[in-house]
Amino acid sequence: MIPFNYLGFVFKHFGSYIYPKKVLEELCIFLQPLRDEASVLDVGAGTGMMSEFAHRCNSKLRYVAVDPAKGMLKYSEKYIEKHIATAEALPFDDDSFDAVLMGESLHHFDDPGIAMKEIVRVLKKNGKLFIYDFDKGTFMGKSLWAMEKLLGEPAHFYELHALKKMLEEHGFTVHVSRHKWRYSVSAGL
Numbered sequence: 219m220i221p222f223n224y225l226g227f228v229f230k231h232f233g234s235y236i237y238p239k240k241v242l243e244e245l246c247i248f249l250q251p252l253r254d255e256a257s258v259l260d261v262g263a264g265t266g267m268m269s270e271f272a273h274r275c276n277s278k279l280r281y282v283a284v285d286p287a288k289g290m291l292k293y294s295e296k297y298i299e300k301h302i303a304t305a306e307a308l309p310f311d312d313d314s315f316d317a318v319l320m321g322e323s324l325h326h327f328d329d330p331g332i333a334m335k336e337i338v339r340v341l342k343k344n345g346k347l348f349i350y351d352f353d354k355g356t357f358m359g360k361s362l363w364a365m366e367k368l369l370g371e372p373a374h375f376y377e378l379h380a381l382k383k384m385l386e387e388h389g390f391t392v393h394v395s396r397h398k399w400r401y402s403v404s405a406g407l
């Protein structure tokens with residue numbers, strides 16, 4: 219397993235380099251329809267990198283981060299509300315959030331199916347989901363998948379057609395963008 223609890227410093231200082239500029243532009247476009255003070259949940263937030271990027275697009279939203287690794291969350295910015303929890307058991311009421319973000323975290327979840335049910339539960343009607351992760355349909359994506367498997371990680375890397383199908387089964391309308399060996403998804407309920 220990857221010892222995320224001890225990797226906060228590394229992710230805080232070097233984690234941003236793996237986000238393509240185009241994904242950050244798409245994230246800003248994704249956030250545009252949200253009203254001021256809308257609530258955004260960052261799942262598998264780590265050091266809150268996705269929330270930090272989102273905050274640069276819109277600092278008027280309410281940012282909430284969930285991650286099981288306290289050692290990651292402790293590096294997140296002050297404006298982010300922090301919760302130590304997993305995606306499979308979100309500590310929030312139904313219909314709590316306007317949007318959910320997931321950056322390089324989906325493939326680490328133990329059970330993405332249960333996590334998606336939880337995300338749909340805590341999202342409001344017409345809630346939105348933004349995902350950034352690695353595409354298993356590419357050579358690089360497959361190599362990372364194999365490496366993470368060797369490390370004992372769940373490694374739920376998706377090929378894009380399978381991811382789209384999975385999200386549609388959970389009720390989302392899905393738009394996928396490819397970024398070489400990575401992808402981003404903007405989806406809505």
Ligand SMILES: C[S@@+](CC[C@H](N)C(=O)[O-])C[C@H]1O[C@@H](n2cnc3c(N)ncnc32)[C@H](O)[C@@H]1O
Nearest residue numbers: 222233262263264267287304305321326327328
């Ligand atoms: C590669 S890091 C990405 C962190 C951050 N989103 C970013 O973009 O830098 C993956 C994160 O997923 C978290 N994670 C692992 N299992 C999880 C689960 N079941 N539910 C939620 N988060 C999980 C890890 O603790 C870690 O912080």
